[in-house]
Structures are given as structure tokens and as C-alpha cells.
Amino acid sequence: METSRDLLTVGDVAERSGFAASALRYYEHYGLIEATRTSGGQRRYRRAVLRRLAFISAARHVGLTLDEIKEAFGRLPEGRTPTKTDWNRLSKAWRSRLDDEIAALENLRDGLDSCIGCGCLSLGHCRIANPGDAAARRGPGARYLAASLRPRTEDGSA
Amino acid sequence: METSRDLLTVGDVAERSGFAASALRYYEHYGLIEATRTSGGQRRYRRAVLRRLAFISAARHVGLTLDEIKEAFGRLPEGRTPTKTDWNRLSKAWRSRLDDEIAALENLRDGLDSCIGCGCLSLGHCRIANPGDAAARRGPGARYLAASLRPRTEDGSA
DNA sequence: TTACAAGTTGAAGTCAACTTCAAGTCAAGT
DNA sequence: ACTTGACTTGAAGTTGACTTCAACTTGTAA
Numbered sequence: 204m205e206t207s208r209d210l211l212t213v214g215d216v217a218e219r220s221g222f223a224a225s226a227l228r229y230y231e232h233y234g235l236i237e238a239t240r241t242s243g244g245q246r247r248y249r250r251a252v253l254r255r256l257a258f259i260s261a262a263r264h265v266g267l268t269l270d271e272i273k274e275a276f277g278r279l280p281e282g283r284t285p286t287k288t289d290w291n292r293l294s295k296a297w298r299s300r301l302d303d304e305i306a307a308l309e310n311l312r313d314g315l316d317s318c319i320g321c322g323c324l325s326l327g328h329c330r331i332a333n334p335g336d337a338a339a340r341r342g343p344g345a346r347y348l349a350a351s352l353r354p355r356t357e358d359g360s361a
Numbered sequence: 362m363e364t365s366r367d368l369l370t371v372g373d374v375a376e377r378s379g380f381a382a383s384a385l386r387y388y389e390h391y392g393l394i395e396a397t398r399t400s401g402g403q404r405r406y407r408r409a410v411l412r413r414l415a416f417i418s419a420a421r422h423v424g425l426t427l428d429e430i431k432e433a434f435g436r437l438p439e440g441r442t443p444t445k446t447d448w449n450r451l452s453k454a455w456r457s458r459l460d461d462e463i464a465a466l467e468n469l470r471d472g473l474d475s476c477i478g479c480g481c482l483s484l485g486h487c488r489i490a491n492p493g494d495a496a497a498r499r500g501p502g503a504r505y506l507a508a509s510l511r512p513r514t515e516d517g518s519a
Numbered sequence: 520t521t522a523c524a525a526g527t528t529g530a531a532g533t534c535a536a537c538t539t540c541a542a543g544t545c546a547a548g549t
Numbered sequence: 550a551c552t553t554g555a556c557t558t559g560a561a562g563t564t565g566a567c568t569t570c571a572a573c574t575t576g577t578a579a
Binding site for chain 2: 575
């Protein structure tokens, strides 16, 4: 494809980004990316979308939710196309996030070692069974990550 | 509660384990725990269920799915109540799992550092945007963890 | 004995992040 | 002009791990 001058079709973007076309539609609907339309109604993407998608991909791998990514995008400058520096500012925030997650996992691992040593695994005492203190529960639905690894909410919801 | 001689009600178990009563029902239905019944049909749990639940809690924190936990339980000795040693044998497997996850995150973090340095974030090159090689996609549904962090399947499904 | 907290059920809802579907429409090479 | 692969839509389905609901029934403290 990509015969057109400057714009990419969904197929192009899907192939280059690794995201499924359906995911691209979903992201557009979600407000994470945008596209212009041909007279016939088909999507045409600017190349800049690839960088945005790279960011999304990276952020997802770091464990951010789409909401958080959207929020991060909101901090990009409006009007002008984001520069390298803009992207870097955003991604720097991941650094501490990753550090936190790594620390949590290491803590878990070390606790596990002591458990293996002591053979405890008793509720209320085992560091593995009870990481942190309480409030590991937040709303219904699946829990994807250990409480200490899940994205934290600032608001005191539920 | 806990007026009965030796058995625990769902309420008791919920309070002591930290799991919601509905989760306990779910686990029972799933085949992870069991309970006897009173003549009236109410559940009564043996104390041993608490250790089992501690294991479930710990395993969930390490990122195991309920299926994997069930499979792990299948390796416990039948007939006799599992000993400390039995539990320890099971939990030792987490050790390498945790090590793997930590390594994956550290890899991600280091890649992020180099990205910040080079300002790349370009698809096809950025280590963060493209951890591993391909096949990050496995079936429909939510992706909870980075590909490198998700439980691996031995079978070559989808 | 009686009140009422705690327990029971199966079905349906939830959440995130997508995918799949059916039934078409578009666009580009020949 | 025609063919055919790529694209369009909204609605519904998927996954895992639960929660919530409505409408009862039990068990126990007073």
C-alpha cells in the first residue's frame, strides 16, 4: 500500500505499529489517536500517529491503563507536534513507576525466601500472603496485578 | 462468631483470610477449596482452608492465574493434609517466576533509560515499544501484563 | 420463641482492552 | 469498467476473577 502521497491507511499503520486495525479504531474512539477521512470515509493517518502509538505500546508495557495514557497525552503541548523532548518528559515518569514495581516484586521475592525458610505461609503474618497492610481490594472486576503493582489512584475511591 | 466447636463459617473465613465471601464461593465452585455443609446447607470450613487460602493469595500476588493455582494444588499429596514441606515445594517455583518478572521489568527500565538518552521511541527500534520480538498477542480479551510478564503457555495456542 | 444477622442460590453484571461479526462500501491495478 | 482486497459501521462477544442481586432459608443470642 501506501501509494498515496503522505497519508497512511489503517492497514499501513497496523502493519507498522503492530496494533490490530480493530485496536486502532478502538484507540481512536477512546480519544488516543486521530485520523482524517477520505471522501469515501476511509481513515488516513499522519505519520505522527506512529510515534503516538509507540508511546501507547510502551506505556501499556509499563502497565499504564488507557485512561492514564490519555491523561498523559493531555499533558502534551496543544497545537504543535510534540517534540522528542516532549515525549521524553512524559516517559521519564515511567522510570519511577518501574522502580516502584521492581521494588515491590523484589520485596515479594525476599518475603518468599523468608517464607520458604520459615515455612510460615500463615494468614496475617506471611509477607507474601499479605503484602502491604490492607485495602488490597478496589472495586469489582479482575485484579491483574498485585496490589502493590497496580496503578495507584489518588482519589480515595472505594 | 466461631461458636461451633471446630468449623468455621464463611464469615469467619472471610474475615480471617481477607477474601470476600463471594470469592470463597467462587473458589469452591472453581475447585480450589472445599467445605462441608450443615444440615441446613450452610458451609463449614476446616481450619486447613486458611492455609490454602494463604497460598492462593500469595500465588495471586505473584501473578498466577486460578488455573495455574489449581494445577499447583493438583501436585499436593492426596489423602494426607499437606505439610509445611509440601507447601514450600510449591512456593519454590514462584522464586524463578519472580526472578523472571523482575528481570523483565529491569530490562524494560534500562531500555527506557536508553530511550530517554536517545529520544528515539521509534517503532521497530525502541526496546520499550518492542520488548522481545513479536507474538505479543495471544487471543482476545484484556492484556493485563506486559507480554514478558504474563504467564507463559507451553502449548503453541494462537 | 422470636428476631434478625448471616447464610443460601443461580443468573447476571463488572472491568479493561480489545476482537469478531455481518453486511455492506471504497479504491486501485488491470 | 471491473474486480478484488482493503475498508467501513455498531453491536455483541471474550477473558479472568470476581461482585451484585433478589428472593429466600438458617442459626443463634436474648
